[in-house]
Amino acid sequence: MNKSFSIKLIFPISRSKSFNRVLNLAREFDDFKPGNPNVVSINKEEELLEKWEFFNLLFWRTVDWKGSSVEFDGQRYQGHHDKTRIFYSLQFEKQKHINRVLDRIKEIRRIYDYTFYSRMNDLKILN
Numbered sequence: 001m002n003k004s005f006s007i008k009l010i011f012p013i014s015r016s017k018s019f020n021r022v023l024n025l026a027r028e029f030d031d032f033k034p035g036n037p038n039v040v041s042i043n044k045e046e047e048l049l050e051k052w053e054f055f056n057l058l059f060w061r062t063v064d065w066k067g068s069s070v071e072f073d074g075q076r077y078q079g080h081h082d083k084t085r086i087f088y089s090l091q092f093e094k095q096k097h098i099n100r101v102l103d104r105i106k107e108i109r110r111i112y113d114y115t116f117y118s119r120m121n122d123l124k125i126l127n
Contacts, residue, residue, distance in 0.1 A: 006041065011065055013037075052094055
């Protein structure tokens with residue numbers, strides 16, 4: 001993911017039974033401005049990655065609400081197809097990030113295992 005980006009989830013006040021849950025999800029973000037419309041702004045990759053589950057739930061609960069939109073780098077999108085394509089692109093980038101983390105963990109483990117087994121072999125030679 002690009003370190004510098006801006007994404008906003010914009011959604012109106014709603015009579016939906018899940019509206020209170022949506023507001024609670026929105027409050028999890030550092031930059032939530034309640035109102036009509038409600039606006040969740042995410043300006044750091046780290047916040048999106050750390051709060052992905054909240055973002056995921058918030059997105060899917062509001063994506064089809066009349067008046068909802070997604071704004072990415074200053075461009076606003078209101079159509080379902082456009083909004084979901086942006087979501088899936090973000091999800092793909094998140095998965096690539098997780099894969100890099102896993103690769104790094106595997107590398108650390110490989111180095112650790114090599115060091116550990118080398119030490120074990122040294123001990124066997126000494127005995």
